[in-house]
Amino acid sequence: xxxxxxxxxxxxxxxxxxxxxxxxxxxxxxxxxxxxxxxxxxxxxxxxxxxxxxxxxxxxxxxxxxxxxxxxxxxxxxxxxxxxxxxxxxxxxxxxxxxxxxxxxxxxxxxxxxxxxxxxxxxxxxxxxxxxxxxxxxxxxxxxxxxxxxxxxxxxxxxxxxxxxxxxxxxxxxxxxxxxxxxxxxxxxxxxxxxxxxxxxxxxxxxxxxxxxxxxxxxxxxxxxxxxxxxxxxxxxxxxxxxxxxxxxxxxxxxxxxxxxxxxx
Amino acid sequence: xxxxxxxxxxxxxxxxxxxxxxxxxxxxxxxxxxxxxxxxxxxxxxxxxxxxxxxxxxxxxxxxxxxxxxxxxxxxxxxxxxxxxxxxxxxxxxxxxxxxxxxxxxxxxxxxxxxxxxxxxxxxxxxxxxxxxxxxxxxxxxxxxxxxxxxxxxxxxxxxxxxxxxxxxxxxxxxxxxxxxxxxxxxxxxxxxxxxxxxxxxxxxxxxxxxxxxxxxxxxxxxxxxxxxxxxxxxxxxxxxxxxxxxxxxxxxxxxxxxxxxxxxxxxxxxxxxxxxxxxxxxxxxxxxxxxxxxxxxxxxxxxxxxxxxxxxxxxxxxxxxxxxxxxxxxxxxxxxxxxxxxxxxxxxxxxxxxxxxxxxxxxxxxxxxxxxxxxxxxxxxxxxxxxxxxxxxxxxxxxxxxxxxxxxxxxxxxxxxxxxxxxxxxxxxxxxxxxxxxxxxxxxxxxxxxxxxxxxxxxxxxxxxxxxxxxxxxxxxxxxxxxxxxxxxxxxxxxxxxxxxxxxxxxxxxxxxxxxxxxxxxxxxxxxxxxxxxxxxxxxxxxxxxxxxxxxxxxxxxx
Numbered sequence: 016x017x018x019x020x021x022x023x024x025x026x027x028x029x030x031x032x033x034x035x036x037x038x039x040x041x042x043x044x045x046x047x048x049x050x051x052x053x054x055x056x057x058x059x060x061x062x063x064x065x066x067x068x069x070x071x072x073x074x075x076x077x078x079x080x081x082x083x084x085x086x087x088x089x090x091x092x093x094x095x096x097x098x099x100x101x102x103x104x105x106x107x108x109x110x111x112x113x114x115x116x117x118x119x120x121x122x123x124x125x126x127x128x129x130x131x132x133x134x135x136x137x138x139x140x141x142x143x144x145x146x147x148x149x150x151x152x153x154x155x156x157x158x159x160x161x162x163x164x165x166x167x168x169x170x171x172x173x174x175x176x177x178x179x180x181x182x183x184x185x186x187x188x189x190x191x192x193x194x195x196x197x198x199x200x201x202x203x204x205x206x207x208x209x210x211x212x213x214x215x216x217x218x219x220x221x222x223x224x225x226x227x228x229x230x231x232x233x234x235x236x237x238x239x240x241x242x243x244x245x246x247x248x249x250x251x252x253x254x255x256x257x258x259x260x261x262x263x264x265x266x267x268x269x270x271x272x273x274x275x276x277x278x279x280x
Numbered sequence: 281x282x283x284x285x286x287x288x289x290x291x292x293x294x295x296x297x298x299x300x301x302x303x304x305x306x307x308x309x310x311x312x313x314x315x316x317x318x319x320x321x322x323x324x325x326x327x328x329x330x331x332x333x334x335x336x337x338x339x340x341x342x343x344x345x346x347x348x349x350x351x352x353x354x355x356x357x358x359x360x361x362x363x364x365x366x367x368x369x370x371x372x373x374x375x376x377x378x379x380x381x382x383x384x385x386x387x388x389x390x391x392x393x394x395x396x397x398x399x400x401x402x403x404x405x406x407x408x409x410x411x412x413x414x415x416x417x418x419x420x421x422x423x424x425x426x427x428x429x430x431x432x433x434x435x436x437x438x439x440x441x442x443x444x445x446x447x448x449x450x451x452x453x454x455x456x457x458x459x460x461x462x463x464x465x466x467x468x469x470x471x472x473x474x475x476x477x478x479x480x481x482x483x484x485x486x487x488x489x490x491x492x493x494x495x496x497x498x499x500x501x502x503x504x505x506x507x508x509x510x511x512x513x514x515x516x517x518x519x520x521x522x523x524x525x526x527x528x529x530x531x532x533x534x535x536x537x538x539x540x541x542x543x544x545x546x547x548x549x550x551x552x553x554x555x556x557x558x559x560x561x562x563x564x565x566x567x568x569x570x571x572x573x574x575x576x577x578x579x580x581x582x583x584x585x586x587x588x589x590x591x592x593x594x595x596x597x598x599x600x601x602x603x604x605x606x607x608x609x610x611x612x613x614x615x616x617x618x619x620x621x622x623x624x625x626x627x628x629x630x631x632x633x634x635x636x637x638x639x640x641x642x643x644x645x646x647x648x649x650x651x652x653x654x655x656x657x658x659x660x661x662x663x664x665x666x667x668x669x670x671x672x673x674x675x676x677x678x679x680x681x682x683x684x685x686x687x688x689x690x691x692x693x694x695x696x697x698x699x700x701x702x703x704x705x706x707x708x709x710x711x712x713x714x715x716x717x718x719x720x721x722x723x724x725x726x727x728x729x730x731x732x733x734x735x736x737x738x739x740x741x742x743x744x745x746x747x748x749x750x751x752x753x754x755x756x757x758x759x760x761x762x763x764x765x766x767x768x769x770x771x772x773x774x775x776x777x778x779x780x781x782x783x784x785x786x787x788x789x790x791x792x793x794x795x796x797x798x799x800x801x802x803x804x805x806x807x808x809x810x811x812x813x814x815x816x817x818x819x820x821x822x823x824x825x826x827x828x829x830x831x832x833x834x835x836x837x838x839x840x
Binding site: 016019020021023024027028030031032034035038039042043045046051052053054055056057058062083084085104108109110112114116117119120121122123125126127128129130131143145146147148149150151152153154155156158199200203208209210211212213254255256258259260262263 | 321322323324329331394396400401402403484485486489525527528548549550551552553554555556557559560563564567568570571573574575578579582631635636637638639640641643644645710711713714715716717718720721722724726727728729731784786787788789790815819821822823824827828829830831832833834
């Protein structure tokens with residue numbers, strides 16, 4: 016068949032083959048000699064359901080990132096310059112993405128499997144982590160950051176701010192409310208720092224007067240918050256959509272969440 | 281050529297239906313660049329959530345429009361070149377495709393399927409979405425089956441002749457589709473439908489993703505190959521020349537058949553649960569696609585040079601000046617030419633995505649939609665637009681009003697794509713995520729998540745999106761304006777798809793027989809996928825329970 020093919024076409028086939036082969040050689044070279052590779056199976060890695068940070072050597076730490084609708088834990092990690100992180104990533108619900116911007120750490124978080132990447136942070140600065148796989152209506156609020164400084168020594172996970180919020184001491188009910196806030200996913204839409212998410216921020220919410228879609232002005236008190244949690248569509252704050260689901264919470268749990276909301280100033 | 285009346289009606293409906301929904305597809309394309317740049321800072325506009333609209337944009341533009349067009353175009357080509365078609369199957373297929381598409385669209389626009397066109401579980405949609413998709417795909421199979429008997433018959437009555445290149449091209453496109461849709465049919469029918477109906481509690485997420493991309497990459501070629509059929513057969517004719525080489529066309533189609541399935545893992549480079557060795561093997565197999573791609577680039581350029589030569593074009597480069605870039609009699613030419621120009625960038629950037637470790641820099645960033653808008657929304661979409669206009673008007677006896685304006689559309693559209701994709705490329709390199717309502721967080725200056733480094737790129741994309749929308753407004757105006765003109769019977773009766781002759785009409789047996797290539801394609805697909813799938817099944821996956829996109833609380837049973 017080769018002898019029947021047009022002369023110029025033969026040249027095209029040969030050129031294309033050589034270019035492809037050269038390209039593949041460079042990819043293989045980078046993978047084998049520069050260790051620039053892609054995630055692979057972690058068959059011995061156990062699934063985990065809480066974030067973790069542990070030392071595994073000199074300047075080397077293992078961090079367990081937990082992705083869920085719609086936040087990462089830890090939300091903020093502070094590490095000294097020169098730290099190597101073995102990053103393990105798990106999801107508790109749907110697929111998420113995990114991209115540390117300006118680095119080659121680019122992972123998918125898939126429920127039921129653990130993903131892994133290793134990165135050494137040699138430059139100080141703030142590294143943004145962005146969820147880049149669609150994971151539901153709060154997807155755009157899902158991010159985290161790693162701060163690399165030349166000052167600190169690495170704190171344990173308890174001392175790291177695992178989720179944004181003030182460090183003040185909370186009542187027992189408020190702490191329980193904070194746990195519910197994180198675990199039931201309120202955190203995905205209601206920020207603590209004034210950011211407008213898919214829902215209004217909890218910052219300064221208690222005692223504020225909110226304008227509803229129909230122009231009505233309502234004081235945020237116990238009764239309003241109970242109604243908003245039990246019947247999310249009853250009244251919608253101006254500028255937001257009717258997207259909040261009914262979260263199955265007991266009256267007691269709702270009271271705890273409200274105790275927590277009161278502390279977010 | 282006189283096409284039977286039922287075929288005219290079905291073909292017209294198959295093009296008209298997705299074109300009507302395309303109005304929404306384009307509207308939400310524009311809305312997306314506005315949301316993404318922060319020009320809109322809201323979760324929804326006019327009752328349509330960003331992600332609901334995005335699902336519609338993807339499903340309508342990339343699945344419904346492309347598949348309906350490929351089927352309608354195939355029906356005409358088969359009837360025109362083979363002289364007949366199996367009418368009953370054509371009708372059954374049309375019913376299945378319309379029913380399936382309606383079900384899918386209902387699920388999306390009633391807010392029950394905001395899961396994007398990749399529908400990865402454990403995000404759960406209403407069963408109507410999955411069942412609609414399955415019905416639609418089975419409809420495309422039946423359409424293909426309506427061609428098999430006429431082609432066999434033709435081969436029997438013409439034992440000495442080669443199957444016409446256009447027929448071979450569209451036939452191979454659907455063989456590829458038939459093979460590639462089996463894994464996704466398994467994913468949908470065996471895993472997702474029972475789970476969405478509440479019959480099973482969990483779904484194996486890694487397996488679902490792998491079965492999806494087993495289908496997902498051939499889907500790309502299913503978009504592309506009808507455009508290739510036009511490039512090889514229609515473009516040389518409308519340029520005023522001949523196809524440089526008949527062999528090149530056959531070689532390209534058959535190579536795509538062989539190498540479009542066994543490389544889908546290159547969409548899952550960042551996934552856990554799949555070995556990096558198999559990701560590497562799929563990278564190698566992907567690179568082989570360079571052969572038919574380069575062959576096509578050469579052959580099309582050579583065919584254009586021949587057309588330019590006949591029009592007096594000479595020299596090494598000077599002949600480029602002699603092509604019919606803006607001639608009313610050859611108004612289809614710009615639809616092909618402008619698409620091919622964007623395709624150069626689309627192809628080159630695709631090499632980045634497919635290159636194993638290099639992909640880590642851009643995986644799932646806005647680089648990805650930038651790339652595929654220069655392939656599917658560039659060459660593929662423009663070829664579909666041009667040929668749809670040609671078919672719908674011609675077959676219904678209408679004349680294209682204002683051919684000059686019609687030629688403005690593809691150039692404006694391509695310019696818009698170049699601008700929009702430049703914005704998305706730049707943003708992607710700085711980590712801008714795809715599929716994200718960025719106006720609510722990253723592009724909202726009042727938010728602590730605000731990313732000033734993404735402002736320029738997302739605004740550039742917005743400018744491009746506006747230019748593209750303008751092109752489409754002109755297109756829709758022209759289509760309606762021309763359809764409203766008086767019907768001229770002689771146009772309808774003389775309508776046919778322009779097919780080119782070959783300059784080099786080689787007689788090479790290896791590219792004239794289909795069977796070995798089909799067997800090879802099935803074997804390649806099985807060999808490349810059996811080991812990773814066996815390993816996924818062995819690892820097991822506790823699976824996802826199911827979530828609707830609006831709530832972090834698991835969704836049991838059928839989503840409301």
